[in-house]
Amino acid sequence: MTESNPNFGSFLRERRTAKGYSLRRFAELLGLSPTYLSHVEQGKVDSPPTSDRVRRMAELLGESADELIAMAGRVPDDLPKIIQSQPEAMPALLRAAKGLTPAQMKKLLDQANKMGGKEGSQ
Amino acid sequence: MTESNPNFGSFLRERRTAKGYSLRRFAELLGLSPTYLSHVEQGKVDSPPTSDRVRRMAELLGESADELIAMAGRVPDDLPKIIQSQPEAMPALLRAAKGLTPAQMKKLLDQANKMGGKEGSQ
DNA sequence: GTCCTTGTACAGTAAACAGGGAACACGTCT
């Protein structure tokens, strides 16, 4: 059922109106029907838009794509491939990072970036 | 289409026969039809089994669940929740870890485990 | 009043997902 955070809809509406977009206009820019967008904003929808659509929303609204995608109950679509590229290590890393505080996460992220300094692998 | 690695099917078959399970027996233990399992093992299926089914396969075969799930082209189902718990940091971490060698990954994982030493959150 | 724009409720849907049933060919055992 792809449970989407109930705040997703209201957040979306708040940001959209703040940007001065009408529902129809915003839907048009996204390539969605006003109907569906209305449903989404009311949280009356079983399945939120796909992550690439949500990414586009974020662009138009000037919000963080990853954050909005998470609110929608989705996962950024580049991540599955990354996880599968190292099927043991990546899940282990995520599980290890699960309990960490934001500050600890930042440290860990810095470590990772330091390591990958030279390798710009495709 | 949930692209599953073509090796998934043949690997599955190889391990199953090595364990002495017949297709019917194995299917029964999994709660699947022999038909579908046959399709899966031949790679003749558009959508591989769900990740919890693949996990059960791994248990029965004594294989790594994460690895088999990746072969199936799926993502372990505990990961989306973890990612969403820190929508900025987790994707960033994965992307930073993307280019790393297995050895570097191990180091990073150790760091993460050291940090989380005390916190047994949730 | 009527025109236009706003969002909304109702109903529907093509395609993908995740399989399943029945019958079949083949080898083996007795």
Next chain:
DNA sequence: AGACGTGTTCCCTGTTTACTGTACAAGGAC
């Protein structure tokens, strides 16, 4: 020859996903 266990093939199916079209009510502008 019959029974049995192996995997396979053809075709079928309920459910979910990610939406859409049409029509409508409420509020302002002219």
